[in-house]
Amino acid sequence: MSKFDITPDNFTNWYVQVPKIYMIWPARGIIEEMYEYYTKLFRERMVEPFANLDNLISARQMARIKKAYTGTNFEADKNMLINVYSFIGITAVHLSIPPFLRTHELFGSPLNTTADYCSPFEFERAFGSSGNFFEFDIVASKHNILTCNPPFVEDIMRMAAERLVSELDRAAAAGITKTIVITIPVWDPETQRRLRLKDYGMPFAAFDILKGSKYFLEHDVLDKFKYRYYDYYKNKLIPACFSHLIIFGNGRPAITASEVKKKWLAAAKHF
Numbered sequence: 001m002s003k004f005d006i007t008p009d010n011f012t013n014w015y016v017q018v019p020k021i022y023m024i025w026p027a028r029g030i031i032e033e034m035y036e037y038y039t040k041l042f043r044e045r046m047v048e049p050f051a052n053l054d055n056l057i058s059a060r061q062m063a064r065i066k067k068a069y070t071g072t073n074f075e076a077d078k079n080m081l082i083n084v085y086s087f088i089g090i091t092a093v094h095l096s097i098p099p100f101l102r103t104h105e106l107f108g109s110p111l112n113t114t115a116d117y118c119s120p121f122e123f124e125r126a127f128g129s130s131g132n133f134f135e136f137d138i139v140a141s142k143h144n145i146l147t148c149n150p151p152f153v154e155d156i157m158r159m160a161a162e163r164l165v166s167e168l169d170r171a172a173a174a175g176i177t178k179t180i181v182i183t184i185p186v187w188d189p190e191t192q193r194r195l196r197l198k199d200y201g202m203p204f205a206a207f208d209i210l211k212g213s214k215y216f217l218e219h220d221v222l223d224k225f226k227y228r229y230y231d232y233y234k235n236k237l238i239p240a241c242f243s244h245l246i247i248f249g250n251g252r253p254a255i256t257a258s259e260v261k262k263k264w265l266a267a268a269k270h271f
């Protein structure tokens, strides 16, 4: 079995996301079709260039992956990367915190990061990835500040919240201080009502876990139109959603919410 074969381990990063995206499509059969295509990508390692494959990413993304590459066959790995994210990523995983903190992005891909980063697929290590977030050792990281902007998928956000708490428990036990800058959407009814947004009345487990933790140091809400997310594909800022900005950490925080907001707005001026 090649390491590119689909396994429960590597697909669990996406199994929640894929059905959720395609469930909203009227034809239910599309889910099976998409799963089949997705597994084929890995099974057959689809690295053949389709027409204009390179045009699917921006010049900035291309420069980034070229610079980060440490493998032995850039053409094949680049084509695999674009194939995988063209299928799975463009609609759901590309929006980013504008690049302003040269730290470690706990959720990312070679196509939407500028700093050190984790990403879901093993083959992305050739592009400098530190591997899957759920296996990444935050305590051993050289960075004091790390950012966490997970896919906006409830189960992934809940699992990420649980893991951040356990990683900070380990950091505290080791006497090491870490600060995590987290952004997640305003999906809790309380904040939705306070902001007069549509209240879906749904519990938001990830936010509850973070808020209930002793590592929840500071909190603010980011206005959708003022704090826009960066789209690496289009090289522009998008007013995606109102977000919780959470400074999460053990010990004294290495950055405050107001510093993050200031840097966010300053970075946005460049786009």
Ligand SMILES: C[S@@+](CC[C@H](N)C(=O)[O-])C[C@H]1O[C@@H](n2cnc3c(N)ncnc32)[C@H](O)[C@@H]1O
Pocket: 013, 093, 094, 095, 096, 097, 105, 106, 107, 108, 109, 112, 113, 118, 119, 120, 131, 132, 133, 134, 147, 148, 149, 150, 151, 152
């Ligand atoms: C909202 S984007 C984050 C974009 C940008 N890197 C940032 O931090 O703002 C979420 C990213 O999480 C990545 N992702 C999904 N599962 C992951 C996992 N298990 N480990 C690391 N990254 C993962 C996706 O590839 C996607 O690029």
